[in-house]
Amino acid sequence: MIQLRCFCLLFVLSISSLQAQITIDTERDKENNVNFYANNPNEIPYSVILNFSQLQNMTTPAGGNTTAVANPGRTKVATLKPTLAGQGTSYRYTFSFAKGNVYAKSKVSPSYLVPVSEGTVVKAVLNNPLAATVGDESAKGSYVGVSFMFDQPVQVVAPRKGIIADMKMDAHVAGSNLSFVAEENFIEIYHEDGTFTKLTVLKAGSEKVKLGQLVFPGDILAESGGENYSQGPHIRMINIKTVKENDRLIYQPFPVRFVSDKGDVEIKQYVTFSVVHPEEVKMLEMSKKELKTYQEGK
Known part of the structure; x- marks a missing residue:
């Protein structure tokens, strides 16, 4: 088995400066949610895991570990929501990726x-x-x-x-x-x-x-x-x-x-x-x- 590369990031860093096949960027919406987007320049989907090691006044439905599929192009892969309105927020995370869709299933028994x-x-x-x-x-x-x-x-x-x-x-x-x-x-x-x-x-x-x-x-x-x-x-x-x-x-x-x-x-x-x-x-x-x-x- 081959362990895949893992990138350790602070939320204040510019991820686009890192040379990687898959990159992550974030956007805040009008509700102050932080949306995470995977940028996939390839012709096939990639699987992405985001590990949140620190969440201050923020939550994600998947907890501290979110697995998502990044289709070719730009795909939203996670959302952090403020726990209490009007309070400060911060987060730390790492992410790793692999070629392919970890959730995909075959429609037929392949030959x-x-x-x-x-x-x-x-x-x-x-x-x-x-x-x-x-x-x-x-x-x-x-x-x-x-x-x-x-x-x-x-x-x-x-x-x-x-x-x-x-x-x-x-x-x-x-x-x-x-x-x-x-x-x-x-x-x-x-x-x-x-x-x-x-x-x-x-x-x-x-x-x-x-x-x-x-x-x-x-x-x-x-x-x-x-x-x-x-x-x-x-x-x-x-x-x-x-x-x-x-x-x-x-x-x-x-x-x-x-x-x-x-x-x-x-x-x-x-x-x-x-x-x-x-x-x-x-x-x-x-x-x-x-x-x-x-x-x-x-």
């Missing part, structure tokens, strides 16, 4: 395509935690996603409907017989249930999508890499969700089930199968409008 070209024969295996690779026995058993290996480079596709939330595609990996490098190309997709899919070991400059773009299962994202790795051409995939734990936000990896020619499978051990992209999975999360457009385009 995941294996994120490579249909018909590809893949060898799938659980990834080994980096700490375990360098000898830390305590790291063994930690879930860090799946690797899909194949005989030759393939197109990488979206496993689920979502928005392109982040990417890095300019790393040129040098060397041979590699197992891991510090900087790898990746594309990250945000799903409507608040979860993410991150795909790594991609060919530099091969991206076919842009940040903020809506993609559907089977849409081409990029080309695979890994030819100079010890395991040959492959990609890695991990799914994470943002959860609240002990008044902090963390990213938590979790396993998913993949569609295959052998039925739905959860990768628990080394397995070989052929990739299929069923139409019902492609259409599963489409809205009525998206479904109509898709069917008319066939």
Whole structure:
């Protein structure tokens, strides 16, 4: 689990001067309430926790801890109200944030395509935690996603409907017989249930999508890499969700089930199968409008 950055602030400070992905500003209204607004410059929602360590003559419905979702743009995330009219007020707070909507839920039980070209024969295996690779026995058993290996480079596709939330595609990996490098190309997709899919070991400059773009299962994202790795051409995939734990936000990896020619499978051990992209999975999360457009385009 990854603990997220936390910013400690006094109410008298100018938050806009801090370099952060999410910033907070405040406004007083005519009732002397203090409204807190999150400014989110990204294409996807973020979760925000405000911790009020001091409240003088002020209250908030959530008490000293408020969790809210900051949608793209500017969103009101909390309100402090004076307890007694005409009295002085002050407050101190910290805030932390994480990508994704901690409250989001899936409308359907999601299915995941294996994120490579249909018909590809893949060898799938659980990834080994980096700490375990360098000898830390305590790291063994930690879930860090799946690797899909194949005989030759393939197109990488979206496993689920979502928005392109982040990417890095300019790393040129040098060397041979590699197992891991510090900087790898990746594309990250945000799903409507608040979860993410991150795909790594991609060919530099091969991206076919842009940040903020809506993609559907089977849409081409990029080309695979890994030819100079010890395991040959492959990609890695991990799914994470943002959860609240002990008044902090963390990213938590979790396993998913993949569609295959052998039925739905959860990768628990080394397995070989052929990739299929069923139409019902492609259409599963489409809205009525998206479904109509898709069917008319066939």
